[in-house]
Structures are given as structure tokens and as C-alpha cells.
Amino acid sequence: MATTFADLEARVRGLESxxxxxxxxxxxxxxxVVETRDEVRWLRRAVEALLDHHGIAPPAE
Known part of the structure; x- marks a missing residue:
């Protein structure tokens, strides 16, 4: 069975969708991912500030 132009158009529309x-x-x-990365950076800075405030050295990486 030959594929008609209308069939091809319908397939193309489906693929585009x-x-x-x-x-x-x-x-x-x-x-x-970008938002999560930014939140992790903020949380890391906040934890480091809290540790510093309480005189606790952050663990070495």
C-alpha cells in the first residue's frame, strides 16, 4: 500500500508535536537543575555561616 501525501503530513505533524x-x-x-544548583549553593553558604558562628570548622573536602 502506497503512503499518501496526507499520511506523510499527519506523521510529520505528530513528530513535530x-x-x-x-x-x-x-x-x-x-x-x-539550575534552580536546585542555586539552592544548594545558598544552603552551603548558610551552613558554613552557621558553623562559623558557632566556632565549628567545616570538614575538609
């Missing part, structure tokens, strides 16, 4: 969803998912993942 899936590609768009993947792009949105990847963007959301990258945004979450």
Missing part, C-alpha cells in the same frame, strides 16, 4: 513536548520537557528539567 512530540518534538515540541520533548523540548518543553528538557527545558523544564534544565530549569529545575
Amino acid at each position: 512530540r518534538a515540541q513536548r520533548v523540548e518543553e520537557d528538557v527545558t523544564a528539567i534544565v530549569t529545575t
Whole structure:
């Protein structure tokens, strides 16, 4: 059975839609990773400040 132009158009639209969803998912993942990294940096500085305030040396890395 030959594939019609309409069939090909429908497949392309489906692939474009899936590609768009993947792009949105990847963007959301990258945004979450960046936000988490920033929060970890803030928490690390906060813990170091608390340790310093109480005269406790942070463990060596």
C-alpha cells in the first residue's frame, strides 16, 4: 500500500508535536537543575555561616 501525501503530513505533524513536548520537557528539567544548583549553593553558604558562628570548622573536602 502506497503512503499518501496526507499520511506523510499527519506523521510529520505528530513528530513535530512530540518534538515540541520533548523540548518543553528538557527545558523544564534544565530549569529545575539550575534552580536546585542555586539552592544548594545558598544552603552551603548558610551552613558554613552557621558553623562559623558557632566556632565549628567545616570538614575538609
